[in-house]
Ligand SMILES: Nc1ncnc2c1ncn2[C@@H]1O[C@H](COP(=O)(O)OP(=O)(O)OP(=O)(O)O)[C@@H](O)[C@H]1O
């Protein structure tokens with residue numbers, strides 16, 4: 001089988017103390033949506049940080065489009081086409097929406113006006129509020145700013161850590177629709193989600209992590225249908 005577009009393979013490591021990840025493997029195919037779910041503290045954010053290069057791995061590799069990028073810094077990974085929206089502190093609250101998007105384009109030396117137009121097409125409310133400090137926006141709108149900021153580098157893979165945290169079910173559905181739209185444009189999506197059921201419903205591939213290790217891996221559909229996954233991780 002061909003290699004996935006992005007893969008963190010058999011990742012083992014932590015923050016300097018005991019290992020948090022134990023031979024954890026996470027991957028996403030081109031233009032597909034992969035979702036990581038699991039209990040609090042399972043290491044979902046840590047796995048994302050490892051794939052993005054914010055964690056030194058003791059073992060394992062990260063490859064993007066067949067290239068080994070394990071040794072690259074996060075900034076170098078951005079230059080290679082990775083975009084990352086962390087779980088917290090993912091926007092600059094005192095800066096305007098538009099300034100946040102401009103910051104997102106930090107590595108670009110070319111004209112990014114077209115990309116900004118695309119972000120505003122995807123999230124029209126952001127265009128309306130472009131001169132407002134991002135910190136004044138609603139939770140769902142701030143998440144749109146965070147996603148939009150990451151899109152400004154025109155990534156080939158977008159990594160989202162709990163993009164729907166703290167938003168209402170309606171706003172969550174809306175955000176998921178936009179994320180599907182991004183995936184359809186050919187951008188791979190690797191995301192962590194607390195709203196496991198809804199996220200697996202839109203996932204091509206799903207990963208259930210427990211204590212830093214892969215517990216279940218399958219298509220989103222198959223995980224949703226698995227009685228054990230349902231009982232243990234989806235509330236029945
Ligand atoms: N910066 C850090 N330094 C040391 N340990 C950390 C750090 N960040 C997380 N941990 C530890 O790593 C483990 C996994 O945390 P992580 O944040 O990856 O879990 P998570 O699955 O994302 O949880 P949540 O659902 O609450 O976001 C936890 O035991 C946590 O205490």
Ligand SMILES: [Mg+2]
Nearest residue numbers: 044045046087
């Ligand atoms: Mg987390």
